Amino acid sequence: MIKQEFGEAFKQPVEALGDNLLINYADRIENSVALLAVKDILIASVGNISVIGGKQKSRKSFFTNMLLTAYLEGEYGVITGNSNEKRPALLFDTEMGKNHVQKSLRRICRMCGLNEQHDRLKVFFLRECSIQERIEIVKTQVEKYKPGFVVIDGAVDLCANFNDIDASTNVVQCLMELSSKYNCHITTILHENKGLADSNLRGHLGTILSQKCESVIQLQKDGENTRASAVATRNIPFDDFLFKINDEGLPTILELVSVPPKPTAEDKMIKVMRLVLDEKALNYGILQKEYEEAAGVKERTAQSHIAKCLQLKIIYKSDTDDKYRCTKYR
Structure with a gap:
């Protein structure tokens, strides 16, 4: 009788919470598929998120335009995409007006060598939406198009309070879940703190993104140019490179033999x-x-x-x- 009671007490349920998340030694798990690289060094893979940070006017949107072009066309300067990736790319802009969002769209198309809409590029204007509407639109459109690469410009507009731990955690968790569920990569943009000496990303949102992202890329003005640096990465950090805006209003990557050391x-x-x-x-x-x-x-x-x-x-x-x-x- 006692043996029977103990047997019932310690009987394993058919399926317990978390059983599907158990990792075993012998499991055959594929490596994450690389989507984007800088000089052959991985910066973005499917199922992960990344963040682009910088002060105001450090050309963060131009940088993501280069990432999108490399994803769509396979290459943009030292940035390379995966030539086997044929899924759409989505860009959600939460900051700029409709006219400027269209300029960004047209710029990407020109960078791809087109004078018309790229058939794999979908761009959304979210400035006039509420925070909750923006989140729901991102979720809905990612589910609809099942993209390989998503850019959200910017992350702070998905968060009710970027200095609140719970609100910030919820936003980052949402991005991670979307990237994992749809096997895509999500890049977002976030400003750095004000003040020349403080290069940390803004608020608790910036801290949590820095902890969870596959790559944290910093942009800094360097005279007439912008310097791109890998300040935190789960992979090998790429060497800094510079880019500028040419006479046609397009970003141009500058090849450098050597890059001056970062300021202390x-x-x-x-x-x-x-x-x-x-x-x-x-x-x-x-x-x-x-x-x-x-x-x-x-x-x-x-x-x-x-x-x-x-x-x-x-x-x-x-x-x-x-x-x-x-x-x-x-």
Whole structure:
């Protein structure tokens, strides 16, 4: 009797929650199919998500236009696509007006060598939709077209509060589920925090995306050009490359023999300090306040950076009026 009761108690259910998610040693699991690469280094595979980050006006939309072109045509400069991939590409724009969205569509078609609509490219204008409507439209159209590559410009407009952990987690989870369910890759765009010294993606949404994405690509203005860097990746990071906008309004990738090293934290500190002071003369309180705003740092960090710049002789304090100036103007 006792044996029978224990047998019933420990009897395994026919199918328990999570059984279908169990991974076994002998399972034959195919490698993720590569969709996009930079100089033959993988940046996007099916079933994964990625994020493009940068300050305002760092040409994030132009960069995704290059990714879409490479996906559709197999190549765009150093960016290559999978020639066996024939599924559609979807672009959802949540920020720009209808006229600018159409310009982006036409630009991609021109980059593909066309003067007409590309039959595998579907572009959607979502700026006037509510947050929930945008999410539902993305889900519905991904289910309808079953694309290989999806771009969402930008992620913050799918989230009610990008500084809320739960709201941010829900958005990222939705993107991961869609990419897995439809075996596609989803790339989204997110701004970096304000302040020249802070290059982190915005809010909890940016933090969670950075943790979950296959690739985190950063865009930075570099004079007249834009530098593309792999700041976080599950694969080998690609070498930085530059691109510019040519006279026809199209992005052009520049081949470089060698790319200058990325600026260090100290380089960024010095750059911001020189931008703040320039040819001005400021007392300590005003200098500290302006540096905090420009660098996006707290009071104690600003004080520490001012002291460090004094030590490095980047700035100096005048004996005549007790104001701070850049050394190069001394």
